[in-house]
Amino acid sequence: MQAMDAADVAAGRSSSPTSSAANGVLEALLVDLGSQIQRGSAVSSEMAEALRFCPTGIPALDADLGGGFPAGRLCEICGAPSSGRTSLALSLLAETLERGVLAAWIDLADAFDPASAIAAGGDLERLLWVRARSEDEALRSSERLLQTEGFELIILDLATASGAVPRTPKRDGRRRSPDRTREQKRDRPRGAGIRDVSWLRMARLAASTRTTLVALSNDSMTGSRAELVLEMRARQAHFLEPPSLLDTLETAAIPKRHRSRPIGRATPLFIDVEPIDAEPVDTEPIDTEPTDSERR
Amino acid sequence: MRIACLLVPDLPLHAELRASPELHGRPLVITTGHGFRAEVLAASREAATQGIRRGQTLPQARALYPDIESRVASPVLDRAAREAMLDVGLSLGPRVELAERASGLFLSEGAIYIDASGIDALHEDERSFASILHARAERAGIQGIVTLASSRGIARLAGRHLAHLARLSDPDSVETTRVLSPTEELAFLSPLPIDLLDPDDRSAQALTRFGIHRIRDLLRLPRRDLAARLGPGLLALVARARGEESEPPIAEPRVTSLEEGIDLEAPIESLEPLAFVFRGLISRLIERLKLRSLGCVELRLAFELANGARENRRIGIASPCQDERVLLRLLRLALESKPPAAAVERLTLVCEGVSLCREQLDFFLPRGPSPSQLDQTLAELGAICGSERVGSPEVVDDHRPDAFVVRPFSRGKTRSSDQRRPGKEAQPSRQGHSPRRPRLTLRALRPPLRAEVRIERGHPVFLRSAVSQGEVLRSAGPWRTTGHWWEKSTHFAIDHYDVQMSDGSVLRLRFDWRTKWWQIDGLYD
Numbered sequence: 060m061q062a063m064d065a066a067d068v069a070a071g072r073s074s075s076p077t078s079s080a081a082n083g084v085l086e087a088l089l090v091d092l093g094s095q096i097q098r099g100s101a102v103s104s105e106m107a108e109a110l111r112f113c114p115t116g117i118p119a120l121d122a123d124l125g126g127g128f129p130a131g132r133l134c135e136i137c138g139a140p141s142s143g144r145t146s147l148a149l150s151l152l153a154e155t156l157e158r159g160v161l162a163a164w165i166d167l168a169d170a171f172d173p174a175s176a177i178a179a180g181g182d183l184e185r186l187l188w189v190r191a192r193s194e195d196e197a198l199r200s201s202e203r204l205l206q207t208e209g210f211e212l213i214i215l216d217l218a219t220a221s222g223a224v225p226r227t228p229k230r231d232g233r234r235r236s237p238d239r240t241r242e243q244k245r246d247r248p249r250g251a252g253i254r255d256v257s258w259l260r261m262a263r264l265a266a267s268t269r270t271t272l273v274a275l276s277n278d279s280m281t282g283s284r285a286e287l288v289l290e291m292r293a294r295q296a297h298f299l300e301p302p303s304l305l306d307t308l309e310t311a312a313i314p315k316r317h318r319s320r321p322i323g324r325a326t327p328l329f330i331d332v333e334p335i336d337a338e339p340v341d342t343e344p345i346d347t348e349p350t351d352s353e354r355r
Numbered sequence: 356m357r358i359a360c361l362l363v364p365d366l367p368l369h370a371e372l373r374a375s376p377e378l379h380g381r382p383l384v385i386t387t388g389h390g391f392r393a394e395v396l397a398a399s400r401e402a403a404t405q406g407i408r409r410g411q412t413l414p415q416a417r418a419l420y421p422d423i424e425s426r427v428a429s430p431v432l433d434r435a436a437r438e439a440m441l442d443v444g445l446s447l448g449p450r451v452e453l454a455e456r457a458s459g460l461f462l463s464e465g466a467i468y469i470d471a472s473g474i475d476a477l478h479e480d481e482r483s484f485a486s487i488l489h490a491r492a493e494r495a496g497i498q499g500i501v502t503l504a505s506s507r508g509i510a511r512l513a514g515r516h517l518a519h520l521a522r523l524s525d526p527d528s529v530e531t532t533r534v535l536s537p538t539e540e541l542a543f544l545s546p547l548p549i550d551l552l553d554p555d556d557r558s559a560q561a562l563t564r565f566g567i568h569r570i571r572d573l574l575r576l577p578r579r580d581l582a583a584r585l586g587p588g589l590l591a592l593v594a595r596a597r598g599e600e601s602e603p604p605i606a607e608p609r610v611t612s613l614e615e616g617i618d619l620e621a622p623i624e625s626l627e628p629l630a631f632v633f634r635g636l637i638s639r640l641i642e643r644l645k646l647r648s649l650g651c652v653e654l655r656l657a658f659e660l661a662n663g664a665r666e667n668r669r670i671g672i673a674s675p676c677q678d679e680r681v682l683l684r685l686l687r688l689a690l691e692s693k694p695p696a697a698a699v700e701r702l703t704l705v706c707e708g709v710s711l712c713r714e715q716l717d718f719f720l721p722r723g724p725s726p727s728q729l730d731q732t733l734a735e736l737g738a739i740c741g742s743e744r745v746g747s748p749e750v751v752d753d754h755r756p757d758a759f760v761v762r763p764f765s766r767g768k769t770r771s772s773d774q775r776r777p778g779k780e781a782q783p784s785r786q787g788h789s790p791r792r793p794r795l796t797l798r799a800l801r802p803p804l805r806a807e808v809r810i811e812r813g814h815p816v817f818l819r820s821a822v823s824q825g826e827v828l829r830s831a832g833p834w835r836t837t838g839h840w841w842e843k844s845t846h847f848a849i850d851h852y853d854v855q856m857s858d859g860s861v862l863r864l865r866f867d868w869r870t871k872w873w874q875i876d877g878l879y880d
Contacts (some may be wrong), residue, residue: 147879150793169723170798190744207732209724305853
């Protein structure tokens, strides 16, 4: 009987005094809430859109992607250094955090810059930053987070600073300095060792908890497991004169793989530079002394 | 006045059984120590049937029954059992008092008094109240006897009598609760032996000399003459037997730190058996939390190690929790991330409790992960990557480059999409969110990477480093950042340049005036 009443109320019918009373209460509640809620198809279409996509906040790109990054799917942003991968990922992150949900950034290279994230508009209180020390740690952290419902976006940052840069060949008979070896080890390409089955497992976990997992890499590594692979290509850095100032980075985002949209069409992106928090000066020398530890 | 008494006749024995339930049904004695002079403090029913009694030495007990299990009385277990009894009492009434420790025959006895006046309004009758109290005590691992009478003394005497009967009778027919109405109290007490009143040795000898063996004999004697011959101490016994202690129980201070501990028989080195021990501790704590309607918000661990050192740990819990699995998981992760430095001999677990209240969720905001699930995830991430490497980034108010701290992550306050940051308001787009031009992001290199730079006319023209090398096509800068000039150790003076390299990368370069080094701060990406 109660179920029937509820159905009647939902359908707007009032077949009994109980259901008409419930209807009255609901109507009064709707009046009280007033403009806080929207009715009808407007709500359903927007909610459906939000459920299906994680928008990047860049209208041109969102339009080309059909609404943004597919929600609850494995996606990838790849490209050479300075191609705008991280800027796009931060824009996506900021847009997600703006919705009041939680997000995580798994940082294999320890390259996440909190100041840049704030400039991008993210509210870092709801961002979980995991600084993994190895690929294994990054993968385990990613899988653990994917099993936790409530994180809408996880960025798995496997990109390095030197992915597209040819390295200096080692000269025969000369030992590398320990400093150089450490630096090169730090910047070796990441993610190549991640097995296909790991991506498959993460894609399934993402689907089960409706978490969008975005891998950030130098070269595409997710293979056929990703719903969307977006390649970033740097075009030009624009400088202003005078004063000498880096102004904009011009790049393009090209979908290399998309399960439900055409691929290959480049979307131009203009990425603005946040002014540096310092004063422009002449190169007058400063008289300073290094500390003992710095001298060593 | 109606007083309920929860009495545990052999508290050290029951405290041990509470911590080691596998010993139930086995001949067990609790002793004062390990040596030949160790005396038996309490013996289980199975041990008692072999003739083992309180006061015998351990070798005597072993002579009677060689396969007997023996444990040394543990103050930690004893204290935890008494606190658990208090928790049982507090689950049924606000005024609960821990009875003073008895002496002589009843040295190992533990008891609490609960003010049971007016419980008819809450319970069906006093008998059902006594049954509930007994059942809750059993849930907390306390095998006790519940009596209800009009004074503390009579309730305790009745409890002692039932305990005495329980030792003699078949375990299945043991009476564990007894409600004495005021009219039947005297009749109940009269035939009981004087020993139940726990007289001191001098009074006991004098009463035996006078041939007074039962309470009724004592009550028949004129009080004034009794005091004149045997001293005023005996008057207290008479008052107890008559039920003249009419003051209500004095409420104990409400402690929300629940403690359980254990003295390990042999030091434990590895984590697996330690986790097994923790399971028992947590299980008992959870039962006590449930009795008090509390949730755990913090666990404090104290280890006493075989090398004599002590270690303390603290595990914070985001929201009040009564879930045994969650607490165990958090404990295990904390131990895995930092195991004890040596074998553990004794451990104490303190659980800080707070009142439970339902979480009020926002109708319009996303729910997010449950607090216990988030706690587990954060603990696991901390165990994987190191707890200092997991958290929420925060930029600090400092002009030094890359100045930030990592704060512990919490769910924080979720914010609706219309409560956007000031200055971030924009025209709504097709999807209802603000369009923005992305900001160029720096991928930091930590620590900054050394580079070799050739300068011409004050500007870098060539750069060589592990991440980029080649001709500098364009450069901007320098911007100077200086600070802490008043302190030599922290003074910084840095010139920054933005450079575009011939290989396509755009870098932030720095020249440190202190070290005279060129370094790469990061890569614009």
